[in-house]
Amino acid sequence: MTPPRSTDRRTTDRDVDVLVVGGGPVGLAAALHARRAGHDVLVVDRRAGVIDKACGEGLLPGALAAVLALGVDPPGHPLAGISYRDATRHADHPFAAGPGRGVRRTALHAALRERALAEGVTIEHATLRTLRQDARGVDVVLGAARAPAGEAPGPDGGADEVVRAARVLGCDGLHSTVRRLTGLDAPPHGRARFGLRTHYRLAPWSDLVEVHWAPDAEAYVTPVAPDVVGVAVLTHRDGTRGTPQDAHHGLDAFGELADRVRDAPVLGRVRGAGPLRQRARRRTAGHVRLVGDASGYVDALTGEGVRVGLAQAEAAVRHLDDPAGYERAWSRATRDYRVLTSGLLAWAGSPARRAIVPAASAAPWLYGAVVERLAR
Numbered sequence: 001m002t003p004p005r006s007t008d009r010r011t012t013d014r015d016v017d018v019l020v021v022g023g024g025p026v027g028l029a030a031a032l033h034a035r036r037a038g039h040d041v042l043v044v045d046r047r048a049g050v051i052d053k054a055c056g057e058g059l060l061p062g063a064l065a066a067v068l069a070l071g072v073d074p075p076g077h078p079l080a081g082i083s084y085r086d087a088t089r090h091a092d093h094p095f096a097a098g099p100g101r102g103v104r105r106t107a108l109h110a111a112l113r114e115r116a117l118a119e120g121v122t123i124e125h126a127t128l129r130t131l132r133q134d135a136r137g138v139d140v141v142l143g144a145a146r147a148p149a150g151e152a153p154g155p156d157g158g159a160d161e162v163v164r165a166a167r168v169l170g171c172d173g174l175h176s177t178v179r180r181l182t183g184l185d186a187p188p189h190g191r192a193r194f195g196l197r198t199h200y201r202l203a204p205w206s207d208l209v210e211v212h213w214a215p216d217a218e219a220y221v222t223p224v225a226p227d228v229v230g231v232a233v234l235t236h237r238d239g240t241r242g243t244p245q246d247a248h249h250g251l252d253a254f255g256e257l258a259d260r261v262r263d264a265p266v267l268g269r270v271r272g273a274g275p276l277r278q279r280a281r282r283r284t285a286g287h288v289r290l291v292g293d294a295s296g297y298v299d300a301l302t303g304e305g306v307r308v309g310l311a312q313a314e315a316a317v318r319h320l321d322d323p324a325g326y327e328r329a330w331s332r333a334t335r336d337y338r339v340l341t342s343g344l345l346a347w348a349g350s351p352a353r354r355a356i357v358p359a360a361s362a363a364p365w366l367y368g369a370v371v372e373r374l375a376r
Contacts, residue, residue: 016042018320019140019165021128022172024051025105026292026309028112030169031121032070033317041121042163045172046145048125050110054197054271056232056303058209058222059108060100060375063307067108070310074111076103077223082371083208084360087255091360092208093368095375102209102224104199108306128177129160133286137166167320168288171313174278176294184290186279191349194274195300197232200264204229209303213357214253218348220303221257231261234276234300276300283330284323289316295330298341301348302374308337336373 018034020027023045034041045051058079059067067074079102081094117123126142133139140163170178179185204223212219217235224230233251251258280296283289290296292309311333319326347356360367 013161013163015164015166016040016122017165018042018167018169018317019044019138019163020169020171021045021140021178022170022176022292022294023047023113023123024053024171024173024292025108025112025306026313027169027171028109028116028121029066029070029310030171030291030313030316031116031123032112032119033314034169034320035116035119035121037317042165043116043121043123044126044128044142045123046125046127048145050106050113052106052109052268052271054195054232054273055105055305056197056209056220056222056300057105057108057224057230058100058102058220058303059306060303061095061097062376063304063310064099064101066307066310067112070112070115072108072111072115074101074103074107075225076101076107077204077225078102078207079209079222080207081209082375083206083210084213084357084367085210085256086213086354086357089357089361091357091364091367093364093371096372097375099207100209100375102222102230104224104228104230107224126161128172128181131168131178131181131288133288137164138168138287139164140168166287169313169316170288170290170294171292172294174273174276174293174297176278176290178288179280179290179294182285182288182290184280184282184285186281188275188277188279190277191236192275193234193236193277193299194272195232195234195276197230197271197273199224199267200229200231200261201227201267202229202261202264203227205260210257212254212257213353215353217253218301219251219254219257220300228267229261229264231257232300283327286323289320289323289326291316296334298338299345301344302337302341304337304341304374308334340370340374 017039020043079100083092127145129141210221220232315329
């Protein structure tokens with residue numbers, strides 16, 4: 001690791017008001033909020049261009065409203081509600097507030113990136129090496145990220161650069177480097193879970209997000225285009241290392257779903273993510289704020305990641321100079337997600353797991369109330 005230069009401002013290569021580490025949707029949303037608040041904003045990410053990620057790709061009505069409020073309207077497929085399904089029954093609930101939208105992660109990222117660039121956000125391809133804080137700000141050492149296949153390295157030849165930032169927003173995902181470097185990592189607890197996502201060239205057979213329950217896994221089916229369906233599988237089996245090229249990996253437990261997609265062409269590669277559960281000791285450390293998955297993550301079981309992350313992005317910028325205020329705002333923004341996801345995850349990990357769909361079917365008022373709470 002390259003050691004940081006002195007915190008004397010005269011040794012830095014350039015200054016910015018807000019440095020956002022992580023250029024995914026949450027990082028770009030934070031950058032937009034900061035830019036609209038009048039700040040000079042730099043976003044850095046070790047991945048270049050449009051970024052893909054293993055996720056369910058469903059924007060529930062609240063998440064869609066937050067995206068539209070940013071001035072972004074990504075293409076996708078309407079989502080009318082959520083359906084819980086097992087081998088013998090199902091429980092459906094339409095969203096009371098109107099449809100959400102299934103949006104490919106690349107489409108969402110491209111739209112947010114275009115908006116951020118149009119509003120004056122600087123986006124660069126770089127790797128965070130280390131950071132050091134003092135009373136006035138943060139010196140961040142950035143190195144040249146590995147060039148994508150087929151591209152030449154940057155013109156700087158790979159030299160490190162020190163950026164002086166008044167504030168740093170760590171939006172760099174589940175395995176956050178910012179969280180680690182600031183000493184905010186906390187050991188995870190509970191059994192690890194992982195996700196795999198595949199796209200199929202197949203016309204959607206429903207305008208609902210289908211959640212298929214098997215004995216030890218769930219499959220999330222999200223229509224994202226008139227001819228594309230995304231399938232994300234959550235399981236305790238780690239498929240993220242050497243992601244299987246078999247697109248049907250993990251679908252053998254879902255008979256009806258496996259039959260539907262078995263002969264459909266697969267688009268792109270199978271993407272993996274995990275372990276999903278991540279913890280942070282706090283969300284703030286001096287001039288640093290953790291936002292989105294970097295700030296702690298329970299599970300993808302309830303499909304709220306984008307909505308919660310966007311709410312955190314807005315709160316982080318609103319409380320750039322008030323760490324205690326951001327901690328309180330973070331708690332408010334994530335409370336429902338943490339409580340509902342932890343509760344459902346505990347239920348799903350118990351012998352009562354097989355009763356989840358029957359209970360939803362037998363008590364549609366309760367199931368509908370939970371869906372509406374998640375969707376808002």
